Amino acid sequence: RAKRLLLSQLFQPLNLQGEAAGEGKAGEPTCRSQKLMLQAGLIHPSGPGCYHYLPPTVRAMEKLIKVMDEEMRAVGGQKLNMPSLGSAELWRASGRWDHMGPELFRLADRHGKNYCLAPTHEEAVTELVASQTNLSYKQLPLRLYQITRKFRDEPKPRFGLLRSREFYMKDMYTFDASEEAARQTYDLVCDAYRSLFDRLGLPFVKVRAATGSIGGTVSHEFQLPADVGEDRLVLCPDGHFAANVETLNEGQTTCPTCGKNLTQSRGIEVGHTFYLGTKYSSVSNAVFYSPDNKPQLAEMGCYGLGVTRILAASVEVLSTEDGIRWPSLIAPYQLCFIPPKKGSKEEEGAVVLERMYDDLGEALPHLAGDSVLDDRTQMTIGKRLKDANKLGYPYVVIAGKRVCEDPPVFEVWNQNAGEVLFLTKEGVIELLSKVQVP
Numbered sequence: 278r279a280k281r282l283l284l285s286q287l288f289q290p291l292n293l294q295g296e297a298a299g300e301g302k303a304g305e306p307t308c309r310s311q312k313l314m315l316q317a318g319l320i321h322p323s324g325p326g327c328y329h330y331l332p333p334t335v336r337a338m339e340k341l342i343k344v345m346d347e348e349m350r351a352v353g354g355q356k357l358n359m360p361s362l363g364s365a366e367l368w369r370a371s372g373r374w375d376h377m378g379p380e381l382f383r384l385a386d387r388h389g390k391n392y393c394l395a396p397t398h399e400e401a402v403t404e405l406v407a408s409q410t411n412l413s414y415k416q417l418p419l420r421l422y423q424i425t426r427k428f429r430d431e432p433k434p435r436f437g438l439l440r441s442r443e444f445y446m447k448d449m450y451t452f453d454a455s456e457e458a459a460r461q462t463y464d465l466v467c468d469a470y471r472s473l474f475d476r477l478g479l480p481f482v483k484v485r486a487a488t489g490s491i492g493g494t495v496s497h498e499f500q501l502p503a504d505v506g507e508d509r510l511v512l513c514p515d516g517h518f519a520a521n522v523e524t525l526n527e528g529q530t531t532c533p534t535c536g537k538n539l540t541q542s543r544g545i546e547v548g549h550t551f552y553l554g555t556k557y558s559s560v561s562n563a564v565f566y567s568p569d570n571k572p573q574l575a576e577m578g579c580y581g582l583g584v585t586r587i588l589a590a591s592v593e594v595l596s597t598e599d600g601i602r603w604p605s606l607i608a609p610y611q612l613c614f615i616p617p618k619k620g621s622k623e624e625e626g627a628v629v630l631e632r633m634y635d636d637l638g639e640a641l642p643h644l645a646g647d648s649v650l651d652d653r654t655q656m657t658i659g660k661r662l663k664d665a666n667k668l669g670y671p672y673v674v675i676a677g678k679r680v681c682e683d684p685p686v687f688e689v690w691n692q693n694a695g696e697v698l699f700l701t702k703e704g705v706i707e708l709l710s711k712v713q714v715p
């Protein structure tokens with residue numbers, strides 16, 4: 278039998294009533310996801326723009342990474358892991374050592390050699406591919422990606438995991454034999470991003486974007502519309518046109534296709550794609566051999582997804598004012614079981630509920646590690662249900678008044694749908710058999 282996950286034993290310091298530690302000094306800007314994640318024991322501040330990701334957050338992140346891995350593998354992605362220390366030499370060669378300015382964390386080793394803590398890996402991956410001296414056109418396209426910790430010396434870190442100085446990112450780098458092939462890769466990866474956000478149930482818009490410090494000629498951002506977002510977007514009401522304001526020509530206020538007035542909105546950037554051409558491959562001389570055995574520069578693209586930012590942005594856009602809502606697929610725990618209060622009339626129902634918990638784990642093994650038992654039985658069911666609502670478990674199973682009936686009937690809350698069902702054990706298992714975990 279799987280070990281029961283008792284809420285009282287989980288390292289998730291809850292502060293659901295008042296101000297959470299580290300919520301910021303009075304007057305400092307905050308946002309819904311930051312407040313909720315601090316109160317729910319999901320993150321803990323360690324310094325400006327730096328957070329401990331507490332166990333439930335790591336669970337959500339690992340699930341999100343599994344979904345990303347599936348989507349990246351589906352487009353031929355091969356996962357690797359590159360060093361966080363980027364050599365200054367490489368970054369000077371691309372021009373970004375100076376161009377990045379104070380955003381780049383820099384340090385020197387004991388020999389006086391300079392490094393940065395990498396925010397992205399265009400230089401490193403291009404150097405890696407350039408070192409493969411006999412790369413053939415037959416080995417292309419090459420689509421390499423990693424999911425690692427990145428660093429950026431933000432001038433104003435804020436909004437919790439939405440804008441922090443250390444964060445996780447999924448970054449893919451692609452190498453193709455021609456511009457045409459590289460553009461096909463570009464569309465393919467954009468489709469994979471669409472698929473990811475659809476599976477998470479997140480409303481997103483893909484907008485034309487500026488290429489910024491990465492460079493290249495074509496770029497798009499995937500944005501979640503939200504008032505707290507730091508990007509300003511303009512959208513055609515009929516969906517012909519969507520762009521980051523940065524890319525607009527001065528005075529442009531109408532849709533180039535239909536002429537309707539563009540509407541303004543704010544967004545949280547959760548993904549960014551770039552068609553790079555030969556900007557980096559020409560610096561490192563990353564070449565492949567063509568069918569007539571001539572060396573040619575690889576055509577590149579790079580593609581980022583903010584892993585920790587997607588977690589926070591999901592909480593930001595899906596939650597209510599005081600209750601976290603996760604995309605069901607990546608909720609830290611799918612289920613919470615609430616036994617009766619100690620000393621209440623229904624106390625004997627505790628055993629029935631515990632058996633339900635164990636039987637569910639056996640019937641649906643993929644949910645066994647996803648079920649929490651709220652063993653704080655000194656509290657009423659109502660108080661614990663309120664907490665469960667704030668913490669946002671997709672499903673809550675309660676041993677209420679009808680647990681003493683024969684057969685026992687459980688109260689089941691589907692929190693994302695906002696509905697309550699009364700079900701026997703078989704009914705609960707049937708309902709939850711449809712729940713997916715990555």
Ligand SMILES: [Zn+2]
Nearest residue numbers: 513517532535
């Ligand atoms: Zn239009």
